Structures are given as C-alpha cells and as structure tokens.
Amino acid sequence: MKLYVSPRAPNPRRVLMFLVEKNINGLELVNIDLNAQEHKTAHYRAKSPLARVPALELDDGRVLTETRAICTFMEGRVPEPNLMGRTAEERAFIEMADRRVEWSFMLPLANAIRHTHPGLAALEQPQFPDFGQSQAVKARETAAWLDADLQRQPWVAGERFTIADITAFCAVEFGRLMRFKPADEGFAALQAWRDRVAARPSALV
Incomplete structure (x- = not known):
C-alpha cells in the first residue's frame, strides 16, 4: 500500500x-x-x-x-493497541471528542493560518485576512474548552490516549504557525497535556 x-x-x-x-x-x-x-x-x-x-x-x-x-x-x-474504541459506547464517545476537536479546533486554526500567513498565500488564493482573524478567535474559544476538559481528565476523550489526542496534538502544533502556544494563552492544562503527547515516539513524525 x-x-x-x-x-x-x-x-x-x-x-x-x-x-x-x-x-x-x-x-x-x-x-x-x-x-x-x-x-x-x-x-x-x-x-x-x-x-x-x-x-x-x-x-x-x-x-x-x-x-x-x-x-x-x-x-x-490492526485492532490493538486500540485508539478508536472497543465497544459501541466507547467508539461513539471517542468519535464525538475527535470530531469536536477536528471541526471546532483544528479547522478554525487551519483557516486562520491559511488566510493570514504570508507563506501560505500560494496555497490559499485569495486569502481573506479578516476571516482568518475571526477563525483564530473561534480556535481560542475551543482551546479554552479543551483546557477546562483537561483539568478534569487526563486525555481528550477521557481516561486513555486515543485518536482524539492525535487530532488535538496535530492542531496545537500546526497552530505554532500563528504563534499559538497554550501556555502563553493561559491554558496550563492544555500545555501540560501537549507536553505529555510530545514525549511519545509518535510525536516525532
């Protein structure tokens, strides 16, 4: 393949x-x-x-x-190690968390970067900077929600590492292109979670 x-x-x-x-x-x-x-x-x-x-x-x-x-x-x-849920209930809750992160955090971050970063002008034609700035606000609103969730639980979807953590981590790291860093935004729990994921071997790809 x-x-x-x-x-x-x-x-x-x-x-x-x-x-x-x-x-x-x-x-x-x-x-x-x-x-x-x-x-x-x-x-x-x-x-x-x-x-x-x-x-x-x-x-x-x-x-x-x-x-x-x-x-x-x-x-x-390859069912194990499992990242998407073993039971119908667990799969549903993990998918919910993953989709929330993808649509309410990663997508606004990506839109903000595509429409405001000069290095991406060739990929996003035309750029709409005002739209990009509005998307950055939405991404930060979702980051605040994520930070609150991670004050109550160790991982994005609950008690274990899942695909939702991968999606959220890739979003946070991509956000560096717009100088987004959780600690600088006051999101201590999100930053601590990010640092734990960054220590995993998969984060090196």
Missing part, C-alpha cells in the same frame, strides 16, 4: 502518528509537494479528486482519502 503525505501538513501527520502508535510499518510513503501544487496535478487528482492529502492507495488500486477513514481502515486491520 502507498500512503500519500505532505511534510508539516496536519492531516497527513495525524495518520502518520496513528500508524506509529499502532506499530504499523511497511507502507510506502509518497511525499506530495503542496507548494509545487503537486496535489493539483491530473496524476494525483486521479487518486484524490479533491486534491487533498493524505490518501491511501490499497493493493487493489482503490484509494481511501479522508484522515479518519484511513485510520478506521487501519484500526480494523
């Missing part, structure tokens, strides 16, 4: 961290150069019609896109 990724992009990093946490090896990694618009070539669009990374090309030629879909596929192939 081939996994199409792009260095420093948060969604490919989510999949790569997931694979390390599950001790999954042997995939061929193919780097897609976003700055060179390689994701918009006809060759890549044939695999990922929406021109996004990551994408997982299966041995039979079919292609899975969307981060969570790829992780679901991998979890089914």
Whole structure:
C-alpha cells in the first residue's frame, strides 16, 4: 500500500502518528509537494479528486482519502493497541471528542493560518485576512474548552490516549504557525497535556 503525505501538513501527520502508535510499518510513503501544487496535478487528482492529502492507495488500486477513514481502515486491520474504541459506547464517545476537536479546533486554526500567513498565500488564493482573524478567535474559544476538559481528565476523550489526542496534538502544533502556544494563552492544562503527547515516539513524525 502507498500512503500519500505532505511534510508539516496536519492531516497527513495525524495518520502518520496513528500508524506509529499502532506499530504499523511497511507502507510506502509518497511525499506530495503542496507548494509545487503537486496535489493539483491530473496524476494525483486521479487518486484524490479533491486534491487533498493524505490518501491511501490499497493493493487493489482503490484509494481511501479522508484522515479518519484511513485510520478506521487501519484500526480494523490492526485492532490493538486500540485508539478508536472497543465497544459501541466507547467508539461513539471517542468519535464525538475527535470530531469536536477536528471541526471546532483544528479547522478554525487551519483557516486562520491559511488566510493570514504570508507563506501560505500560494496555497490559499485569495486569502481573506479578516476571516482568518475571526477563525483564530473561534480556535481560542475551543482551546479554552479543551483546557477546562483537561483539568478534569487526563486525555481528550477521557481516561486513555486515543485518536482524539492525535487530532488535538496535530492542531496545537500546526497552530505554532500563528504563534499559538497554550501556555502563553493561559491554558496550563492544555500545555501540560501537549507536553505529555510530545514525549511519545509518535510525536516525532
């Protein structure tokens, strides 16, 4: 199988961290150069019609896109260590936490960066700085909620490390492009959680 990724992009990093946490090896990694618009070539669009990374090309030629879909596929192939829930109830609560982080934290952060960072002007045309600034406010509001949750529980989805922690960590790290650091925002619990995740081997990808 081939996994199409792009260095420093948060969604490919989510999949790569997931694979390390599950001790999954042997995939061929193919780097897609976003700055060179390689994701918009006809060759890549044939695999990922929406021109996004990551994408997982299966041995039979079919292609899975969307981060969570790829992780679901991998979890089914290698159930342990479990990252997405063992029972229907646990799976539902972990998915809830993961989706909240993805849509209310990672997406606003990404929008803020895409529309305000000069280095991403080539990827986001046109940029709308006012929209980006408004998204930064929304991301910080969600960070405050996350910080409060992490004062009550050790991990984003509860008592153990899950896919939701991977999503949140990749969001926080991507936020550095807009100088977002939890400690500087007064989010001590979020910073302590971030530092614990950063100490895991998967954080090195």
